[in-house]
Amino acid sequence: MIDSTPHAVAAEIAVDAARTDRSVERNVVYVYEAPVRLWHWINALAILVLGLTGYFIGSATPTVSGEASDNFLFGYIRFAHFAAGYVLAVSFLLRVYWAFMGNPHAKQIFFVPVWRRSWWGEVLHEIRWYAFLIDQPKKYVGHNPLAQLTMFFMYTVTVLFMIVTGFALYGEGAGHDSWQYKLFGWVFSIWPNSQDVHTWHHLGLWIIVTFAIVHIYVAIREDIMSRQSIISSMISGEREFRD
Amino acid sequence: MSAATETYYSVIRRQGITRRSFHKFCSLTATSLGLGPLAASRIANALETRPRVPVIWMHGLECTCCSESFIRSAHPLVKDAVLSMISLDYDDTIMAAAGHQAEAILEETRAKHKGKYLLAVEGNPPLNEGGMFCIDGGKPFVEKLRMMAEDAMAIIAWGACASWGCVQAAKPNPTQATPIDKVITNKPIIKVPGCPPIAEVMTGVVTFITTFGKLPELDRQGRPKMFYSQRIHDKCYRRPHFDAGQFVEKWDDEGARKGYCLYKMGCKGPTTYNACSTVRWNGGVSFPIQSGHGCIGCSEDGFWDKGSFYDRLTNIKQFGIEKNADQIGVAAAGAVGAAVAAHAAVTAVKRLASKREDAAKDH
Numbered sequence: 001m002i003d004s005t006p007h008a009v010a011a012e013i014a015v016d017a018a019r020t021d022r023s024v025e026r027n028v029v030y031v032y033e034a035p036v037r038l039w040h041w042i043n044a045l046a047i048l049v050l051g052l053t054g055y056f057i058g059s060a061t062p063t064v065s066g067e068a069s070d071n072f073l074f075g076y077i078r079f080a081h082f083a084a085g086y087v088l089a090v091s092f093l094l095r096v097y098w099a100f101m102g103n104p105h106a107k108q109i110f111f112v113p114v115w116r117r118s119w120w121g122e123v124l125h126e127i128r129w130y131a132f133l134i135d136q137p138k139k140y141v142g143h144n145p146l147a148q149l150t151m152f153f154m155y156t157v158t159v160l161f162m163i164v165t166g167f168a169l170y171g172e173g174a175g176h177d178s179w180q181y182k183l184f185g186w187v188f189s190i191w192p193n194s195q196d197v198h199t200w201h202h203l204g205l206w207i208i209v210t211f212a213i214v215h216i217y218v219a220i221r222e223d224i225m226s227r228q229s230i231i232s233s234m235i236s237g238e239r240e241f242r243d
Numbered sequence: 244m245s246a247a248t249e250t251y252y253s254v255i256r257r258q259g260i261t262r263r264s265f266h267k268f269c270s271l272t273a274t275s276l277g278l279g280p281l282a283a284s285r286i287a288n289a290l291e292t293r294p295r296v297p298v299i300w301m302h303g304l305e306c307t308c309c310s311e312s313f314i315r316s317a318h319p320l321v322k323d324a325v326l327s328m329i330s331l332d333y334d335d336t337i338m339a340a341a342g343h344q345a346e347a348i349l350e351e352t353r354a355k356h357k358g359k360y361l362l363a364v365e366g367n368p369p370l371n372e373g374g375m376f377c378i379d380g381g382k383p384f385v386e387k388l389r390m391m392a393e394d395a396m397a398i399i400a401w402g403a404c405a406s407w408g409c410v411q412a413a414k415p416n417p418t419q420a421t422p423i424d425k426v427i428t429n430k431p432i433i434k435v436p437g438c439p440p441i442a443e444v445m446t447g448v449v450t451f452i453t454t455f456g457k458l459p460e461l462d463r464q465g466r467p468k469m470f471y472s473q474r475i476h477d478k479c480y481r482r483p484h485f486d487a488g489q490f491v492e493k494w495d496d497e498g499a500r501k502g503y504c505l506y507k508m509g510c511k512g513p514t515t516y517n518a519c520s521t522v523r524w525n526g527g528v529s530f531p532i533q534s535g536h537g538c539i540g541c542s543e544d545g546f547w548d549k550g551s552f553y554d555r556l557t558n559i560k561q562f563g564i565e566k567n568a569d570q571i572g573v574a575a576a577g578a579v580g581a582a583v584a585a586h587a588a589v590t591a592v593k594r595l596a597s598k599r600e601d602a603a604k605d606h
Contacts, residue, residue: 058555058556058568058569059555059556059569060488060490060506060507060555061488061490062492063488063489063490063491063492063498063503064487064488064489065489068483068484068486068487068489069483069487070487071487071488071489072486072487072488073487073488074485074486074487074488075486075487075488077488078486130586132589132590132593172474173477175472175473176462176468176472185463188463188464189463192407192464192543192544192545193514193540193543193544193545193546193549194514194543195511195514195540195543195546195549195557196545198513198514199556199557199559199567199568202556202568202569202572203559203568203571203572205568205572206568206569206571206572206573206575206576207575209572209576210575210576210579213576213579213580213583214579214583217583217586217587221586221587221590225590225594
């Protein structure tokens with residue numbers, strides 16, 4: 001799908017270099033289009049809200065004093081969780097749409113070519129890079145294959161699972177005649193006791209927390225170590241190759 | 244067994260009940276079922292014209308708590324249900340007949356009311372060792388169940404045992420106790436879960452079937468929607484404390500005395516579908532949460548195998564040792580965090596080393 005050979009990367013840089021509207025000459029490729037960048041930050045914010053409120057929903061807050069009618073703390077926490085859940089779900093749908101409409105890089109997190117032998121070779125190469133066995137990493141315009149693999153399983157699949165189980169659980173409160181229950185109620189055919197759905201939904205939180213740790217660490221590390229921009233790319237959309 | 248042609252009304256009158264009392268009963272039933280204003284007269288009409296439904300009540304692996312609950316029904320009174328509404332032809336726990344005489348009723352009902360009788364099953368059949376862990380009348384219970392299910396109109400699965408398996412099916416389930424719907428697959432099955440189910444829910448289901456001559460609408464899990472479509476939590480009178488964020492933290496704290504939400508004490512109300520918070524127990528006197536104890540989720544599948552009733556987050560058995568989602572999550576995130584820190588440290592050291600090398604080369 002995405003040609004990531006050094007030759008292809010060089011060719012893309014060459015195309016960019018041919019542009020004359022730049023005052024400083026840099027090796028830059030336009031990777032992340034505006035909708036992807038916007039989605040990334042909205043999504044990050046939604047996950048932050050969902051994770052925090054979700055943890056409190058799971059473990060409950062310390063008791064507040066006073067009359068019940070004067071307080072609505074848990075109600076607000078749950079409202080924030082549901083609102084952020086809708087934001088996450090809608091932006092995820094738009095992101096799926098953009099996978100079809102956007103550039104080839106937009107498809108990467110939805111698509112893992114596990115059947116391709118050469119792709120696995122590159123995954124191995126990346127693992128060796130992270131194991132300090134290689135001095136220089138390969139250059140990729142989009143995600144490297146290991147990042148793609150992690151993105152797909154720890155982010156895309158997990159978030160999809162969270163959206164489905166989240167709406168199923170929401171449907172319980174909304175009632176069995178709600179569209180949420182009609183659309184996602186089948187989850188309770190897999191786990192008849194909704195307590196289990198709660199538990200799996202809760203485990204999903206920790207997968208995403210783990211993913212966030214790895215994701216942020218690797219983004220910072222690669223930005224420093226692999227001589228290409230990572231963090232600023234998600235703001236400007238451009239990947240700069242620094243040598 | 245002339246009961247087959249007798250109507251409910253004639254049975255009621257035969258017992259010396261006046262027509263006035265009969266209508267009172269109909270109104271009360273309609274009210275307790277939450278039906279519309281016309282329902283009382285429809286119930287009366289049905290009881291006057293329809294023959295009583297023959298019911299065979301069988302007991303597999305169970306504790307008889309369903310029967311104990313059933314006989315305490317207040318609206319309608321169980322005597323009305325048993326003596327007037329249905330024709331309870333067989334119930335080996337409470338019937339007068341015994342031995343061969345009792346067992347003969349089964350064959351008789353099968354022949355006489357083929358496809359017309361209700362099979363109420365309390366408990367479930369163990370399937371291991373050919374079903375020999377529950378012998379009833381000299382035969383494995385599972386054989387008796389299959390035989391009577393063959394010609395039944397429908398099956399009512401009373402309680403958590405018949406619906407889900409309950410404690411006798413707890414891991415590792417040595418007798419292979421199996422819920423009814425896994426054994427009988429070709430008949431409509433109404434699950435009335437609970438350990439036991441609420442008395443009024445039980446008689447309510449029976450009243451519905453005898454009144455309307457059809458089975459109640461069931462949800463995805465096969466439970467009557469009219470009693471199991473909402474969670475305890477949705478109608479709990481302590482719900483305002485949940486929304487406010489007021490929780491009982493310990494059994495003897497101020498919150499417990501003030502009747503705060505039992506969420507943190509492991510109340511399973513938010514995941515339990517039952518009518519306890521509306522119908523309540525013992526003629527509407529109380530229900531567990533009202534008595535200060537969390538719901539244990541006894542009408543839910545697998546409630547017996549989820550660890551402590553007092554934990555908010557339940558155990559996950561798939562991880563070998565029993566752990567809850569937070570313990571697993573913190574361990575995983577912690578391990579990854581530590582790995583990241585170590586990786587970063589190694590990276591920094593290597594980078595520093597290579598810089599020194601470069602500097603040495605320059606000199």
